[in-house]
Structure formats: structure tokens, C-alpha cells
Amino acid sequence: MTKLVPGLNPITLEVLWNRILAVVNEQQVALIRTAFSTVVRDSQDLACGVFDQRARMVAQSMTGTPGHINAMATGMKHFMKAFPPETLSAGDVLITNDPWQTAGQINDFTVVTPIFKLGRPIAYFATCCHAPDIGGRVFSAEAKEVYEEGLRIPIMKLFVAGVPNDVLINIIRSNVRTPDETIGDLYAQMSSNAVGGRSLLRLLEEFSLNDIEALSDAIIDRSERAMRLAIRSLTNGTYTHETWTDGFDDPILIKVTVTIRDEDIDIDFGGSSPQSRWGINVVLNYTHAYASFAMKAAICPDVPHNDGAFAPVHVSAPHGCILNCIDPAPVASRNIIGHFLPCVIFSALAPVLPGRLIANGADPLWMSVWRGKRLTGEPYIFTVFQCGGSGARSTKDGLNATGFPSGVAGVPAEVIESLTPIVLHRRELRTDSGGPGMQRGGLGQWTEFGSRSAADWQVSPLIDRTKFPASGTAGGGFGAAGEFILTDGRQAQPKSIVLLEPTTRVQLNLPGGGGYGSPHERPVEIVLADVVNGYVSLEAAVRHYGVVVRYLGAPSQLVRLPKDYAVDWAATEKLRAA
Numbered sequence: 337m338t339k340l341v342p343g344l345n346p347i348t349l350e351v352l353w354n355r356i357l358a359v360v361n362e363q364q365v366a367l368i369r370t371a372f373s374t375v376v377r378d379s380q381d382l383a384c385g386v387f388d389q390r391a392r393m394v395a396q397s398m399t400g401t402p403g404h405i406n407a408m409a410t411g412m413k414h415f416m417k418a419f420p421p422e423t424l425s426a427g428d429v430l431i432t433n434d435p436w437q438t439a440g441q442i443n444d445f446t447v448v449t450p451i452f453k454l455g456r457p458i459a460y461f462a463t464c465c466h467a468p469d470i471g472g473r474v475f476s477a478e479a480k481e482v483y484e485e486g487l488r489i490p491i492m493k494l495f496v497a498g499v500p501n502d503v504l505i506n507i508i509r510s511n512v513r514t515p516d517e518t519i520g521d522l523y524a525q526m527s528s529n530a531v532g533g534r535s536l537l538r539l540l541e542e543f544s545l546n547d548i549e550a551l552s553d554a555i556i557d558r559s560e561r562a563m564r565l566a567i568r569s570l571t572n573g574t575y576t577h578e579t580w581t582d583g584f585d586d587p588i589l590i591k592v593t594v595t596i597r598d599e600d601i602d603i604d605f606g607g608s609s610p611q612s613r614w615g616i617n618v619v620l621n622y623t624h625a626y627a628s629f630a631m632k633a634a635i636c637p638d639v640p641h642n643d644g645a646f647a648p649v650h651v652s653a654p655h656g657c658i659l660n661c662i663d664p665a666p667v668a669s670r671n672i673i674g675h676f677l678p679c680v681i682f683s684a685l686a687p688v689l690p691g692r693l694i695a696n697g698a699d700p701l702w703m704s705v706w707r708g709k710r711l712t713g714e715p716y717i718f719t720v721f722q723c724g725g726s727g728a729r730s731t732k733d734g735l736n737a738t739g740f741p742s743g744v745a746g747v748p749a750e751v752i753e754s755l756t757p758i759v760l761h762r763r764e765l766r767t768d769s770g771g772p773g774m775q776r777g778g779l780g781q782w783t784e785f786g787s788r789s790a791a792d793w794q795v796s797p798l799i800d801r802t803k804f805p806a807s808g809t810a811g812g813g814f815g816a817a818g819e820f821i822l823t824d825g826r827q828a829q830p831k832s833i834v835l836l837e838p839t840t841r842v843q844l845n846l847p848g849g850g851g852y853g854s855p856h857e858r859p860v861e862i863v864l865a866d867v868v869n870g871y872v873s874l875e876a877a878v879r880h881y882g883v884v885v886r887y888l889g890a891p892s893q894l895v896r897l898p899k900d901y902a903v904d905w906a907a908t909e910k911l912r913a914a
Contacts, residue, residue, distance in 0.1 A: 370527055563644065579804070605657065671703070
């Protein structure tokens with residue numbers, strides 16, 4: 337039986353839970369509306385949450401990346417160790433970007449605010465956001481040590497009893513290329529924590545509570561019980577899978593062993609590649625974040641996401657491997673590897689969850705960092721997030737240009753072009769990029785960037801799946817591999833800083849998701865609709881699906897209408913029968 341807050345019935349408990357969710361969602365809205373950078377304001381590369389006195393995450397806001405949310409949840413214990421409750425005062429605000437203690441790269445700032453009632457901290461509000469810049473090298477995977485990647489801040493006080501730590505703020509401001517945006521985002525994080533704290537205190541007053549400890553026990557207990565019940569429904573055993581990623585100069589192997597034992601699950605990444613000399617390494621905290629998220633998404637997606645949701649999931653990786661790197665390994669582009677983990681785990685679990693898991697997708701979020709000069713001569717640095725196609729599901733196609741597992745949003749072309757001299761010449765769905773199947777994989781994108789400035793510029797494309805496309809499931813086909821193309825004909829290295837002439841254009845053509853099931857089982861009428869919509873070409877309809885579609889209009893016709901296409905049923909039946 338679920339534990340109850342003393343004196344509260346189950347209905348009131350449910351009301352309190354929804355009020356807690358409203359509080360963290362208000363925290364998130366405050367953060368987005370006060371943020372300075374497009375990374376937080378538009379792309380929403382962030383996480384918001386509330387924690388109890390024991391550093392347990394009670395609730396998270398409606399959005400946020402698993403790499404921020406779950407890493408922040410496990411990282412809170414480091415904050416509590418560095419600053420026990422008796423060392424804190426009302427108005428204190430804590431901060432760090434230490435990769436091994438929070439979200440795995442120094443661009444991610446975690447800001448924590450203790451909330452006081454009756455002279456003691458009764459909860460903590462925290463946010464984790466990707467800073468637009470943190471100094472060091474321009475964001476890439478070229479560093480050989482974490483020291484090259486920028487300014488690293490241990491857990492310390494950003495505000496002391498309500499007074500800004502001007503020494504720390506000035507140090508950050510002096511070491512970043514975007515001081516106004518970076519410092520502005522930190523103030524937004526602190527302010528959003530304060531908004532959450534005020535709403536929580538009003539909630540406690542309304543229900544005559546002095547803290548949230550009994551409430552957090554009930555909420556976390558419910559999530560843990562739901563997870564354990566879902567695990568118990570699975571077949572005990574050990575399941576493995578492995579996959580390859582592009583890496584930097586050499587491919588990287590990710591190998592997972594998932595062991596189901598009654599009400600617990602062990603996820604071990606033994607056998608994966610050793611840590612790299614390049615900045616694609618992953619700290620264990622980040623590995624745990626995406627592995628625990630994958631299990632919740634696979635077996636119990638509706639359970640509230642808090643400390644209880646990942647208590648039954650135990651994650652390990654050999655010390656010194658790519659997924660548990662040793663300080664001071666370079667880690668700036670850890671998401672390139674970390675985003676592969678959910679689909680690797682899904683593939684391992686496919687035998688025990690048939691029909692419930694998606695095919696592999698364009699897994700890593702594509703992130704490009706652009707640097708140059710505005711028409712006025714002032715420098716700029718700008719980060720663009722893009723998504724390829726997600727993997728197909730057993731009953732539905734994959735989602736086009738939709739990220740998984742990250743969920744970070746893209747920046748609108750109008751925002752890019754209004755804030756920088758960058759011109760987005762092309763952004764459209766990429767025909768034939770979705771893996772063929774009874775359910776088609778999601779499509780990637782064609783995008784092409786240019787510059788209006790007469791000055792040289794540069795790009796750091798943090799991308800993957802240019803060599804190893806997403807595989808299908810249950811007979812489904814591969815999605816298209818990604819492409820990084822320069823119009824000047826050069827073959828440039830992804831994940832490195834690439835210098836560009838003013839007239840050079842950059843094509844970032846994003847990969848598609850894998851298909852699900854045999855393509856020849858896809859209904860002919862749906863293949864026709866794919867062709868009409870531009871998702872599948874006439875040639876691919878024949879090659880992959882065995883469907884012959886005739887174009888009846890004039891070759892020079894600019895606008896092609898649905899009535900201009902028709903299925904050649906005789907040819908299709910002959911081809912599919914063969």
C-alpha cells in the first residue's frame with residue numbers, strides 16, 4: 337500500500353502531486369522566459385526539478401533532456417556533500433559545471449537553490465542548462481584534455497545570503513565569448529529556482545505542512561513500486577546487444593548487457609571501446625542518466641519521473657572505458673556517444689518486449705556551433721540544434737525530424753538569420769532517408785547554410801551516423817546515413833572546427849530512422865501517399881517496397897498534385913509476387 341502523508345487521504349495526495357508538478361512547470365516557464373540565449377530560450381536545452389532534504393528528486397518539469405534531468409538528480413548528492421544543510425543560509429545559490437559531478441560536460445551549468453522554512457532548508461530547486469559558451473576551444477571534440485575545453489567551476493556559491501559572488505561572476509564573464517548571454521542565463525536559472533521556491537512555500541502554507549519529506553516518500557514510493565511491478569512482468573535473463581558509432585577518427589563500439597532479476601535490472605557496458613583521446617568520452621553520471629531513462633521509457637513510460645523511477649535500475653561500466661572515462665579526459669561532445677544508449681538497450685530488450693520498442697533512430701542530436709563576424713564586424717558565436725528521423729514503431733511510422741532521446745528543439749530560421757549573418761538556404765524533409773519497412777522510419781532533413789558576411793567563418797559540426805546508419809527492426813531497412821558536405825569540395829572532419837571562406841556553403845543532411853517490419857507488407861496505398869508527399873521517391877518505391885507508381889503529369893510541371901500519380905497495379909502485383 338502506498339504511504340500517505342499523515343492526515344491526508346489518497347485524493348488529497350493526488351492533488352498535492354499535481355500541485356508539485358505545477359510548481360516545477362512554473363519554474364521551467366520562468367527559466368525559458370527570462371533566458372538570454374537561444375540554447376535555453378528556443379531550443380530548451382535544460383532541466384528543472386525539485387528535491388527533498390535527502391537530495392532525492394521529487395518531480396521534474398514537463399520538458400528537459402534526460403542527460404540533464406537524470407544527471408542532475410544523481411549529481412545533487414555531490415552538492416549535499418559539498419554543502420551540508422547546516423552550512424547554508426537563506427539566499428544562498430550553489431553552482432557547478434564539473435562534468436564528473438553533474439551533466440558530463442563543462443558547458444552544462446547546474447544551479448541549486450535551497451528553500452528555507454522555519455530557519456532550515458526543506459527543499460532544493462535546481463536547473464541544468466547548456467551555456468552558449470564556456471571559453472577554451474570553440475565547442476568541438478578536438479580537445480585532448482578537459483582543461484582545454486573551457487572554464488571548470490567546482491561546487492561553490494554563486495550567491496551568498498542573497499548577495500552575488502561578484503568574484504566568480506567576473507571570472508566567468510572574463511573567460512567566455514558570450515558574457516551577456518552566459519551570465520544572463522545563470523541569473524535566469526537562479527530566478528526560476530526562486531519562483532519555484534516561492535510557489536512551494538505557498539503550497540506548504542495552504543496544506544499546513546512544514547516540509548515535503550512525507551509527501552516525497554509517498555510520491556517516490558509510488559514510482560518505485562510501479563517500476564518494480566513492470567520489471568517483474570519481464571522474463572528473467574541476460575540480454576546483450578552492440579552497435580558501432582562513427583567516433584572521431586576511429587569507430588566506437590558500444591556493447592550492453594542487460595540482466596533482469598525479479599524486480600531489479602542491471603545494465604553493464606563492459607566490452608565497450610576504451611576511452612578516446614578525443615572529446616567524445618562519457619562520464620558515468622551521464623551514462624547512468626540515459627540508461628535509466630531508457631528503462632523507464634521501455635517498460636513504464638507513464639510512471640512519474642523521480643528518484644523512485646530509477647531506483648531499481650543499476651548501471652555500470654568499466655573504469656576507463658568510453659562510457660566511464662577518467663578525469664581529465666576530454667568530454668565536450670559526450671552526447672555524441674551517450675545518445676546511442678537508449679536504442680542499444682532497446683535492441684537488447686527486443687526479445688522480451690516484442691512489438692513495444694522502436695527501431696534505431698538518428699540517435700545523436702546534431703549540433704553545430706558557428707562562429708564569425710557580423711556585418712558590423714562584431715564577432716558572434718551561435719549554436720544550432722537539428723534532429724534526424726526517429727525509428728519506426730511496430731504500429732506507426734517513425735517521426736520526421738524529431739529527436740530521440742534528447743527532445744531538444746531546433747532554432748527557427750528567422751531567429752538564426754535575425755541574430756547572425758547566417759542564411760539558411762534550405763531546410764526540408766530528406767526524401768528516401770527513412771528506413772523502409774511495414775512502418776517507415778522517420779525522415780531526416782536537408783539543410784544548407786551560407787553567410788552574408790564578407791569575413792571568413794567557421795563551423796564545428798558535432799554529428800554522427802555518417803558511417804553507421806540506423807538499423808531497422810524485424811525486417812525493416814536501414815535509414816539513410818547523414819552527410820556533411822562543403823560546396824568548395826573539401827572533405828572535412830566532423831566533430832572538428834572547420835574554417836570556411838565567405839562564399840562556402842555547408843550542407844548538413846541529417847540521417848533517417850530505421851524501418852520496422854518487411855517493406856513488402858506496407859500497404860500499397862500508403863506507399864503511394866509517401867510518394868505523393870515526397871517522402872519516398874518513385875525509384876525507392878520500386879526498389880524497397882515493390883510498388884510501381886507512375887507519374888502522369890508533364891516532366892516540366894512545377895507543382896505536382898496527388899492526381900498526377902497512380903499505382904500500376906499489374907506491375908506492382910508481379911513485382912511483389914516475385
